[in-house]
Amino acid sequence: MSSALAAEQDSLPLRQVLPVALAAMGVVFGDIGTSPLYTMKEVFNGPHAVPVTPNNVLGILSLVFWAITIVVSLKYVVYIMRADNRGEGGIMALTSLALRTTQSPRLAGAMSAVGLFGAALFYGDGVITPAISVLSAVEGLEVATPAFKPFVIPSALVVLVLLFFIQSKGTARVGAVFGPVMLFWFATLGGLGIWNILRHPAVLEAVNPAYALFFFVQNKGLGFLALGAVVLAITGGEALYADMGHFGRRPIKLAWFGFVFPALYLNYLGQGR
DSSP: OOHHHHHHHHTSOHHHHHHHHHHHHHHTSTTGGGGGGTHHHHHTSSTTOOOOOHHHHHHHHHHHHHHIIIIIIIIIIIIGGGOOBTTBOSHHHHHHHHHTTOOOHHHHHHHHHHHHHHHHHHHHHHHHHHHHHHHHHHTHHHHHOGGGGGGHHHHHHHHHHHHHHHHTTOHHHHHHHHHHHHHHHHHHHHHHHHHHHHHOGGGGGGGSTHHHHHHHHHHTHHHHHHHHHHGGGGTTTTHHHHTHHHHOHHHHHHHIIIIIHHHHHHHHHHHTO
């Protein structure tokens, strides 16, 4: 997407931007949209697990809220998405913009190396995260009945193969197919969150950052280890910038602030009941 086309899109009326925002929802937010399946589970399980107490739950929910707000909303959506390279986003576009600011060959080489390192991290995330997300979702079959346990991994493999097969057909087709699916997904996440919040409205206090600070004071070193699991709540946030060239800045912002972010955090709050 060129910068001229992006500017033209920004001037379009809301009714014309909404279909693009819906398509973006099906492509851009698939990764971060599955984070509620495993984030809270990982925080309270494993070698870094913190005790399940009311204060710890509120502390983790506060950390999740501020992580999403600062890293995704402020860093990516508000700030970094302004740094487009002719409408394109992503680590390589950012590297290209940075290289234009220097005349030093040594500094340019260092910037290129950092850019390649960032691209390697992005590819690593792109390989690992879909497997984790799909496997976590399919593991829900075990909750229904242990009889499904032998079919979890084969089912996850089938889903992944189908997803990558459809993806090869193009971003527009993926967005058209998965946009309504993700709309229903986020509506379900938000609805379940609201239902649980109404039963335990005290979880709304987690928005207060004091609970996040108290969490570290109370758990000390273990609290910082738990941050490794809290980061799972923001995996996929970089896709908002990386996929900007497909949909434009305005539709992604509209989808994030208007629907995705509220639905995600309502679900996290609901899990803290």
